[in-house]
Amino acid sequence: MRLLLIDDEAPARAKLRRLLQAQPGITELVEAADGLSALALLQRERFDGAFLDIEMPGLDGLSLAQQLPTGLAWVFCTAHQAHALQAFDLGAADYLLKPYTPERLAAALQRLRQQLLRPEAAAAAGAGLRSALQQQQPIDAHWLVEQRGALVKLPISAIEWVAAADNYIELHAPPQHYLERRSLASFLAQPAAQGFVRVHRCHAVNAAHIQRIQPLPHGEAELTLSSGQTLRVSRGYREQLRG
Structure with a gap:
């Protein structure tokens, strides 16, 4: 080669x-x-x-x-x-x-x-993802998370993805993750979460951490994030991303 x-x-x-x-x-x-x-x-x-x-x-x-x-x-x-x-x-x-x-x-x-x-x-x-997954600069905002009974500032830029878990969300900032009582929709509605995009009914990703987008059968796709974590993009959300 x-x-x-x-x-x-x-x-x-x-x-x-x-x-x-x-x-x-x-x-x-x-x-x-x-x-x-x-x-x-x-x-x-x-x-x-x-x-x-x-x-x-x-x-x-x-x-x-x-x-x-x-x-x-x-x-x-x-x-x-x-x-x-x-x-x-x-x-x-x-x-x-x-x-x-x-x-x-x-x-x-x-x-x-x-x-x-x-x-x-x-x-x-x-193809077509740029219209929804806008190019993101590092975000200086912070999210308050509970750690050992105290509230700690977690930089939004450190959060790779957020998962819905019943009435809670899991904030994944490898190697740590944090649990908070809130819906995924509520999280995404916050101004600090403007760099996140929903790619599945159960999770959203920080666009700045997307390293690879791999097409899958049946119109789905797989994202690889900075930590190596892979997440599924469901067909419906992928089509929405195409705009």
């Missing part, structure tokens, strides 16, 4: 090259220091996949992704999680947050290979 590494920081390219060279199936690694240079290379040469930084001078990674040739699979590599939803909507195979581990890079490479094999399924995974 021939890959193009696009990043304006030479040390970042060097690290990515070193880690990819340890992976099987890589035949050649070519580097580009900015988006315009990458486009010029892509017009002259054929690549199987690309690893793109997002924040680059001139043509940034998001703009570059919209101009990539058909048949090329790509992964975003960035230090900022705020662009994850837009990345999936553009059709990224994965969204790799810096600093990443060799294990996480291997998983991203596997998803890139899967997209090359099944491009139509990979594109469907994130």
